[in-house]
Amino acid sequence: MSFSTVTKNELARVVGKDQCCKLAELAALVRMDGALHSERQKAALTVVTENAAAARKVFSLFKDLFGVHTQVLVQRRTRLRKNNLYVVRLPLAGEGEEILERLGVLDGQGRLTAGLKEELVRRDCCRRAYLRGAFLGGGSVNSPEGTYHLEIVTTSRRHARDICRLMGRFGLGARVATRKNWYVVYLKESEQIVDFLNIMGAHTALLDFENVRIYKEMRNQVNRLVNCETANLNKTVDASMRQVENIRLIASTVGLDGLSPGLKQVAEARLNHPDASLRELGEMLEPRVGKSGVNHRLRRLEEIAGRIRARGNRDSHLTSGKDLRPVMK
Ligand SMILES: [Zn+2]
Known part of the structure; x- marks a missing residue:
């Protein structure tokens, strides 16, 4: 009916x-x-x-x-x-x-x-x-x-x-x-x-209507949340992959030893734990670093990788940055 x-x-x-x-x-x-x-x-x-x-x-x-x-x-x-x-x-x-x-x-x-x-x-x-x-x-x-x-x-x-x-x-x-x-x-x-x-x-019809409506709205809300979380997760995974790529590039050109100790530590932690969150990475460091500190260092690594990409393999030009130890001297 x-x-x-x-x-x-x-x-x-x-x-x-x-x-x-x-x-x-x-x-x-x-x-x-x-x-x-x-x-x-x-x-x-x-x-x-x-x-x-x-x-x-x-x-x-x-x-x-x-x-x-x-x-x-x-x-x-x-x-x-x-x-x-x-x-x-x-x-x-x-x-x-x-x-x-x-x-x-x-x-x-x-x-x-x-x-x-x-x-x-x-x-x-x-x-x-x-x-x-x-x-x-x-x-x-x-x-x-x-x-x-x-x-x-x-x-x-x-x-x-x-x-x-x-x-x-x-x-x-x-x-x-x-x-x-x-x-x-x-x-x-x-x-x-x-x-x-x-x-x-029509009070019974009203209740039936409301039940279905509430169920429908909850289902939509759950779907939205799931989609949102999936989107965030994808973003996190993408970011981590990019970081690992940057670090590998640095390692294969100037080498991680060319980085300041703080950056080197984060770079190694990220390479070993590609799926760790920023907070988790920070906790692996000695001394510990907060989420925003880790984020800051990863961004510095990204800048270095960017410069390497821009200048090709002339790593000698990169040693002047304050993030790099002047290894070539
Ligand atoms: Zn009347």
Whole structure:
């Protein structure tokens, strides 16, 4: 089962605090998935969903709020898509119009409304319920293992904006994009998705999401650390190899005896221990030398090797440096 379905199944079990919240949630479900049919005498409101739990919720909200029994039909789809479609059908006789008015589908004059009826979302509890209904009716959320993405898809630009605005009341920076003839309200940031799951009351989904997210972040952090350490290690190995090369060059040209005693000691220690750290090298010396002292001497050796490379084999010219004993005299 996808993370989206698990989340919706959880939300389908969340019941609004008061009647006002239940009405807001049902209004959202009807606006997302509802259609009015008026063929012959069989005027009806249908709410169509792929999610069985959402269909059950629509059924029980109608019963709870208006005391009406809706019919639930299952359309099995076999060819293109495997999911069944659940159709909740409310015949529109008698009090039908009043129900549609209360749900904000019709205005006071019996005309279809374009946007969200503000009365439905006056209270904070109702705004949460409305968003829950909107998500149940047309939302989906990626598993946190993949890219962070949550969306609510609607056919109405106006409704997309309404949803966006409601989410904004909770500090969520949702955006609207178009996809063919659809309007997609979406969130891309993991923190915002977590907040939204919380606002709707999907607490189990929220915990699952957080666990995966934390695990993912830790894994990335560990990878970064490992990469960083590997990079440092490579740098150290490269430096040591260069030092050994320098010392070998000096040994084969002017000879290590031509170096001052301090430099000679470090040169010998490095040749014998190519994998020792600077600190370790310092501890091998007599008297001991700190890390920066060792580093300083190795740099002097590098300068000498550099001069040797620059001047070729005329080592007599090198004996004047203060690091070298004047062996040729
Ligand atoms: Zn409420």
